[in-house]
Amino acid sequence: MSGQTNKIQDYLIATEPYYLPLGNEVELFMAACHEQLPLMLKGPTGCGKTRFVEYMAHRLQRPLVTVSCHEDLFAADLVGRYLLTGDETVWMDGPLTLAVRHGGICYLDEVVEARKDTTVVIHPLADDRRLLPIDKRGEILKAHPDFLLVISYNPGYQSVLKDLKQSTRQRFVALEFTYPLPAEESSIVTRESGIDVAIAERLVNLAGKIRHIREQGLAEGASTRLLIYAAQLIRQGIPPLAACRAAITQPLTDDSGLQETLEEIITDMFE
């Protein structure tokens, strides 16, 4: 057990991550945390959900255990399994159990990608019971008081066959994330990439134009993350046009018509 306690400490975030609050999300998170309420972070990709969780984890000085969900994720991958060490059989807590047992934050990223029979594992944790049944050990683990469950969910491009069930959704307090306002987004891009403010503002302006286009294939627009990538490439001496093409146009869409429009806007904005 002490080995696992040491292991949970590995998940502590040593350095404060940079995060610029955009609204009252910090206060809401703190309030939910104090009330032991699970949280759902909703918003498009690359708008700061994961960074926010890291920031709050550091602020609360709690370990953060992140699980990227996918359709091959089984309950055992979250809860844990027996492993063979030499001739011994040793139980190894999964990431969820680790957080539940030792009072960390468990962050399930893109929870809708996981299979529904896996997602249902979190139900008893996400209501007032705060329990995690570990069937293989015959154990019902009561969550540590500091345990917090956080999930992320992007409603933008889900298939209708993969939506989050109401029975899951209604167990969470939801925080909605969106792209920051231009002035704030420029600060973020400047800070994260080290690029000068003028270029950051231009990139943010570009993103604003791209986010106007809502055709098929460009449903989400350019994320703050992509802007930071572009800025980082520019800082490395890549010409802005090439940097934006590589970091923004090509990742966003394969549709030649949309690519053409993005290129036109980029060409307009950078000499």
Place this chain on the structure above:
Amino acid sequence: MSDHADTSLDPADYLTLLEPLFLLEPEFSDQLFRDLLAKSPLPALAEVRILVENSLFWMRDYPELGKAVATGFLQLVGIVSKNWQDRYADTVAIGKGITPVIARSVAEKFISIVRTQNESLLQLAREIVVTIGPWGPYPLGQVMNALLSLLEAAEEYAAQAYLQMILKALEQQISERELIRFAPLLSRGILFWQPEKRNWQVVQLLRVVGKGYGLAHAFFRGMEKGLAHLSADDLPLFIAKALHLADEKRQSRFLSLESMLGLDACRELQTMVPLSAVVGSLSRYLYARSGRPVTVRSLEHLPATSRFMPGPCTDGFRIYLPVEMDRGKSVAENQLMYRMLAGLELACWEAGSFDFDWQRFMREYRPMTMAGDDGIGEIPGAGSADDLERFLAGFSLPWLAEELLNLIEQGRIIRFLKSCYPGFVKQVRSLLDKELLRLVAVSGSWSFWQLLFAFLVLDQEPKIGGVPHEPWVEALREVRRGFNEEITETSPVEAAASLVSKVYPSLAAILLLPQPGAEKQPVYPFGRRLRFDLVAKASQEQEARAVQLKAVLEDAGLDFFKADLKRLLKEHDLTLTPEMLKNCLMTLGGERGIGGKKLRGQLDDLDLHQCFPAGQDSGAFSSIDEKVPTFWYDEWSIQLQDYLRDHVKLLEHQRVGADSSFYPEVLVDHGGLVRRIRRNFELLRPEGLQILRHWPEGDSFDYDALIEYAINRRMRTTPDERLYRKRLKVDRDVAVFLLIDVSGSTKNKLPDSSKTILGVEKEAVVLFCEALERVGDSFALAGFSGSGRLAAEFFQVKDFTESLNGEVKSRIGALRPEKNTRMGPAVRHATSKLAAYPAKVKLLVILSDGLPNDQDYSQEYAIEDCRAAIRESRSKFVHVHAITVNAVNSPHLDRLYGDVHHTVIADVKDLPDKLPRIYRALTKQ
């Protein structure tokens, strides 16, 4: 020309001459007499004598021929010379040499030919008569009728070429039956082409027919698909390549652009770009830049005005561009020109060029010179309709002031653009410079306005050495000084107007000396200029409402500029509600430093409803056929914030399938796409029973995994616990209802195509059905329209229990444009059908070409009712997704459907490809 009329003619003389005819055909002769008298000027007696002689020659033995000849001469006297009248008579004689019936046909059909007085045309036509005449009057008649249609369109050159083509076809032993179809095909095809290009295109058609008359049809198809965009130099090259191919089949596929070779050749040669090819991408670019939908139209749609030559411009709502662009050397260059021109017009909106406000001008830029003896007249009072007109009317020569404003404002816009879009400015200056130099080269010298354009817009030093007139140098220097001192990147349009009033006196004195160059209609690159006149005309409604609104605000002690109010009204497409307006005014107030609680309080106390159009309901409307199933639905009222119970009557029609060929034709036309769709959707189909290997639990062991397990144990490494195979029943239980907007707007044709919006939508529906058949999802189809709340219409095409049989396929073809778009009841009705059908996942897909709009059902009211209907659907576990075609996204669509639950397809031509893909993305597992 014929002998001149004798003005002292006595009608009785005509009677004398007509007497022999009268004895044979009294009634005809009477009518002829009246027709002669109706001519102006009256024909000379000598001409009438010739008419009578020729007519009599035939009348005795062939009365009908005689009458036809008389009628023919009647249309020729006074128009053509005697020489040509004789030719006409000779041609009739040639026809008589075949049969009298042919001669009569000649007498009737050759009138127009003789009137052209074109010797070559006449000879060719005679040859046709001699060759085809023996086949009989019908084939000759078909050929001649086609010829006449060309002559009626004043296409004499094309008519001549047409006859040559007929002769070539005859040389190639064309059969009578083929000729009867061939002749009208030629004339119709030629007349479909643009008049200014017809002559040289016809030459190429002649070449093609010379090779083989059977290739003409392929050529016409190719012209429709893209050969029409080739230039006069490039089309012959394309034809040469085509005719060089080995056999007629290959040549035909090449010419009709059905072969890859043909398509590639056309693409390589093509430099001209039609607006229709780029309007979708331009709209998207403009929307991205501005954040609002921008309509792009061709110059043909520009309201007619004699003030200025048509050129790229905007009226504040739409952007007008040339119908084709061929100035560049390549397709890319011409596409760039379109984008640059569109971007420049959009910049006028972005920079506020049309937001001139008289009050703001007088307060902040009080002009130095006002009424007096320096050439500027009295400033008219506040009665003038438009603030800018009021400003320009204050000058003794308003046209001069407007021209100065046009250029100074364009210079200001470029300064504004440089701060936001430096890349764009660099490109556009290069383009405008090139074009300006071309204009100057053509005219031979610089005009004053062109020099000023070069300085203000292109930021070039005035070419002092190239200035043709010394006094202009000082004028240019003065403008330059003022521009550099007073115009910055943030200056408003009033600053440009202020500069105009400062430089006007001295410029008027210099420019109005009698010398060329300071012309009233300057020639600018691409013919582009700011059209303040068009903007004023197009925004009259906004102007009136802004005046009213300003008065209401002033009464409440609130000071807002009229131009700002007008801009708010324009930006919101007149869908502003009183509440939205108050919020916008708060924002506006904040920008001007007025604001806060005091302003909020003042606005809250205001009743702005008087500034908005009258409310929605205006009574019931006529009902239609009651012999169809009817359903009553509630409607959400935004005013009442409650439902109007049983407010809408929906009639469910069953369209009778009439067009059984539509469905199979679409499958043939989109052959490649159909194959791809079938393959992709087969892959989506669940295989019934899926076997999962390396699974943590299951029905049996996975022996490969067991072996690995044993090995890992021996190696003392952690073995994987996934040792089983599991049989999984993979279920896909999806029901989808596709609801299609068949309102009247869907009958609009696509540019450069004979297809309508609904036509393309129906094609997409066919491909969609093929996709759904492959994946095995249950589906239903219906169209919807409406004509008032008592006549919402629902056209059932297929319900869930029907198979995709021949009858259903015919019904798809039978869908046609109806009336308006009452979407709310259609959504409710489709939802009720979906809710009643047992399926795990239910999806409603709405296909439309715009926002809902019907009688008493538009703007906010319609949007809110549709939102309510969609909410109701979602509450019944029906997922709703909308696809809007032939539009760019707007905030209204986001509000209507939810910003993640709809897709916009700017160009409806992409719909057949994208609809199945959207569905696939929506329902993938």
